[in-house]
Amino acid sequence: MATTKKDIRALSKEQLREFFEKQGDKAFRGNQVYEWLWQKGAHSFDDMTNVSIETRQMLEDNFVINHIKVDTMQRSNDGTIKNAVRLHDGLIVESVLIPTKTRTTACVSSQVGCSLDCKFCATARLKRMRNLNPDEIYDQVVAIDNESKLYFKRPLSNIVFMGMGEPLMNYNNVIKAIDKITSEEGLGMSPKRITVSTSGVPKMIKKMADDGVKFNLAISLHSAIDEVRTTIMPFNDNFPLEDLREALEYWYAKTKSKISYEYVVWNGINDTQKDIDALVKFCKYVPCKVNIIEYNPIDDGEFQQASPEALQNYIDCLEKNRIVVNVRRSRGKDIDAACGQLANKS
Numbered sequence: 213m214a215t216t217k218k219d220i221r222a223l224s225k226e227q228l229r230e231f232f233e234k235q236g237d238k239a240f241r242g243n244q245v246y247e248w249l250w251q252k253g254a255h256s257f258d259d260m261t262n263v264s265i266e267t268r269q270m271l272e273d274n275f276v277i278n279h280i281k282v283d284t285m286q287r288s289n290d291g292t293i294k295n296a297v298r299l300h301d302g303l304i305v306e307s308v309l310i311p312t313k314t315r316t317t318a319c320v321s322s323q324v325g326c327s328l329d330c331k332f333c334a335t336a337r338l339k340r341m342r343n344l345n346p347d348e349i350y351d352q353v354v355a356i357d358n359e360s361k362l363y364f365k366r367p368l369s370n371i372v373f374m375g376m377g378e379p380l381m382n383y384n385n386v387i388k389a390i391d392k393i394t395s396e397e398g399l400g401m402s403p404k405r406i407t408v409s410t411s412g413v414p415k416m417i418k419k420m421a422d423d424g425v426k427f428n429l430a431i432s433l434h435s436a437i438d439e440v441r442t443t444i445m446p447f448n449d450n451f452p453l454e455d456l457r458e459a460l461e462y463w464y465a466k467t468k469s470k471i472s473y474e475y476v477v478w479n480g481i482n483d484t485q486k487d488i489d490a491l492v493k494f495c496k497y498v499p500c501k502v503n504i505i506e507y508n509p510i511d512d513g514e515f516q517q518a519s520p521e522a523l524q525n526y527i528d529c530l531e532k533n534r535i536v537v538n539v540r541r542s543r544g545k546d547i548d549a550a551c552g553q554l555a556n557k558s
């Protein structure tokens with residue numbers, strides 16, 4: 213009967229050490245193999261040249277190494293790179309490298325598809341197929357780090373969890389991946405260079421605060437009026453803004469870390485003075501900044517970017533109220549790599 217071999221990268225260093233001890237070998241062998249898997253990026257047991265052939269065969273008999281594979285890589289006119297990443301079971305997710313003069317940012321996925329149903333988002337149409345494992349998230353970052361070094365001669369500087377999926381619906385695996393990304397045995401990145409962007413799951417925001425996470429938090433807000441937000445993000449019906457507000461106050465009280473609100477302004481949806489006033493009011497609850505993001509239509513035009521005048525009105529009103537506001541121009545539009553466009557079309 214065929215048995216399914218376990219992915220060796222699901223094991224912690226301690227578990228690997230125990231495994232070798234149970235095999236009658238030295239625990240130290242676990243450190244060696246762990247180093248091959250995480251620091252040297254071994255894709256096969258045969259790569260582990262300081263491990264005996266017998267041991268490599270024994271590992272081969274017991275485990276697999278489920279590395280991701282970059283199936284296709286597209287480059288945009290503006291330098292943005294989009295990877296279609298094939299997972300060990302054949303499913304595909306996408307991740308994006310966004311270069312600017314001073315930064316190289318990786319936008320990574322946390323789920324295959326998404327269980328939420330944001331009306332403006334191409335990923336929502338894929339539905340959620342499964343959560344990504346910690347190593348599948350980590351591998352996306354490593355692949356982009358390598359591309360950054362290759363094409364831009366500098367390592368990755370920032371990571372945002374804004375690709376496919378809702379990261380807080382795959383919390384444990386996202387946290388494990390971030391632990392690996394920030395550990396010296398992984399990429400040694402500062403957690404302050406990592407941002408987890410969520411549509412806002414109140415109980416998970418509180419859990420993150422209790423867990424003492426050190427990365428940044430961004431909320432896809434898009435409206436501070438319940439009726440409007442529920443129309444564009446139906447899950448708001450279950451987690452209304454009052455619950456979100458309470459969770460964010462809890463987050464700030466515990467972490468003292470400012471929140472970023474991601475905000476797209478659409479024509480005829482959230483472009484009135486009433487919408488702006490509601491946002492200004494919401495911004496007063498917890499120290500924050502607002503990122504106004506340029507929108508990329510995904511199809512028939514139900515959602516269209518608001519007029520420049522409407523955007524300017526938002527900016528003026530926020531600034532008048534001493535709220536920090538940045539405008540994020542969209543990147544990688546020509547390869548469907550921009551915000552809200554990831555849908556495995558390549």
Ligand code: SF4
Pocket residue numbers: 326327328329330333334335336375376377378411432
């Ligand atoms: S915007 Fe994010 S949370 Fe909403 S459907 Fe798209 S991927 Fe999921």
